[in-house]
Structure formats: structure tokens, C-alpha cells
Amino acid sequence: MKILGLNCGRNMGNSEILLKEALMAAAELGVEYEMIRLHDMNIKPCIGCNGCILSASRGGTGDCVALHDDDMDFFREKFLECDGIIISAPAFNNTAPGLFRLLGDRCGPAFDREMKRYAQARGANIDQRWYKPRVAAWIMVGGGPMSHLHTGLPLMFHFSKSVQARQVDRMAAPLCPAPGQVLMHPDYIERAAQLGRNLVSQMGKPENEVEWLGGDDYVCPHCRSTMLVIGQNNECRCATCGKPGHLAVDPEGHVIMEFDPDVIAVDDPEYRIKHFDSIIQRHEDFKEYIRENKEKFDRYRNFGTFTLPPR
């Protein structure tokens, strides 16, 4: 059993120290680990061509078809080898840093386990390690108080959604702007070690038996997000996974979110397959539309020119 530790912060910065603390605790329980740094990898940004999804519908593997000569093959291999992943990142602008988001984009459809099943069902030769049960835990460090980093951690769910890793734990370490400043907070260090132990305790379990050990400070019982979108008539929705529900008041007078148990979540395998089917269908509908509406594009093709930066 092996944990992949990804540091998205500075070399020997706060994210790295907490990641290493978690991995040390995991190693003490007999688990292997490997560490990589986001800043050591050259990851090209997704260009949004949808080629991965289209390839999966046509007998391809669903891997990226457009971008080559970067380190995504390296990252994919490291990911496929692991049974658990810990991602440790700083908060930038109240969320995970752009470079992590960029990696997340590349791991969207192209790392989607259900898209791999979809591709396999259409004849593609898929690496069977995509289907291993995996667990995940997140660490986020911030220079500011908690209110300056709380949108970052819940969004890390989207990484686990694609790869179908089960979230086990997450921790935040606010008030640490300088590299290594987490060492001033023994409670953060102990919490990181606990996160490592928590992850190990759930590794190798069947997916439906993996427990959430990250505390109860969430509003969405599905993805454990702390973020809510409130609509009209008490309707609400998890801002991370989109699960709908409504606001209610519990017997103690606390406002709570009640979910509709019949609506399946965005990371549900059944949902994922329907999602890919519907995207492919939309592409097909659009091909038909283009055949009959070629002239509509001319209006935009012929409008203006874009200013380029000087070279």
C-alpha cells in the first residue's frame, strides 16, 4: 500500500512540512509513500478541446489527446501506483493556487474513472489500476485567518470526484504566512500526523465502507463541503457538489440543510456515465446544427480582430 504526497507549496514551506508530518505518521504504520512537488512538474494548461471525452466515445482511452511533452504522463503513473493521496497546498486568493487548479483541469475528464469504464465498454484498452479503491486527504495552509482560505479545501473534492478517491480527512492551517511558520503551531503538526493515520486506517477498504474522519464542520453530508448556495423558498444547494436540498430548522432551533436523498450526486458512478453520454449527445446534436447553420458562424468569425501582446 502506498500514499502519494503532492506538495503544491514552496520547497520546505508550510504545505511541505505538514505533508511530511502526515507521511511520517503513515510510514510508522507500515505504509509506503512517495512525494512529488507540483513546482517540479511542467504541466501544460488544458486547452478545452474536449478531445479526451470524444476519444473515449470512439474507442480511445480518454487520455488527453492534445498536449504532449509535459509531465502529465509522469503524474498519471505516480497516481496510478498509489492507493491513497494527500495533497497539501497553500491558499492563494482564498482558494487553491492556480497551478493546482491547472493540474485539476488536466485530471478532469482525462482522469475520470467512470470515463475509463465508459471507454473500456467501447473497446479501449484501459490500465486496470484506474479501478483500484483509493482514499484521499487534503491539507491547506494560509497566511491569513480561516476566513481567507475556506473556499479552497472543499473544492479539492473535485479532484477526488474525477478519480473516485474517497475523501477521508482534511485540515486547515491558517495564520502561517512565512515558510515553516506551521512549526509555531504544535496543534497543526499533531493534526497533520492524525490526518496521515486517519488516511492509513481507511486504505484498502471497499469504497462504500470508507469513513469520513475529518470532523463535522460541514454542511453537505455528501461531499463534506462547507459552502452553500441559498435560493428562493428555502431551496439550497451544496456549492461544491451541487446536491440540492432545502433549509430547515432542527428541534434545537439550528438552521440545517436537508438533502433530497433521491438525487444522485455528481460523483456517483451512475451520474458520471450519464454525464458523459449527455456530453457526447450534445456534440452530436451540434454537428447536425453546424451542417444547417454554417452562415451563423460568419457573423462572429468576421467581427473584429484581437490585439496581441508585443513580442
Ligand SMILES: Cc1cc2nc3c(=O)[nH]c(=O)nc-3n(C[C@H](O)[C@H](O)[C@H](O)COP(=O)(O)O)c2cc1C
Ligand atoms: C499570491 C498569493 C496569494 C495568497 N493568498 C492567500 C489567501 O487568499 N489566503 C491566505 O490565507 N493566505 C494567502 N497567501 C499566503 C499563503 O497561503 C501562505 O504564505 C502559505 O503559508 C504558503 O504556503 P507554503 O509555505 O506551503 O508555500 C497567499 C500567498 C500568495 C503568494
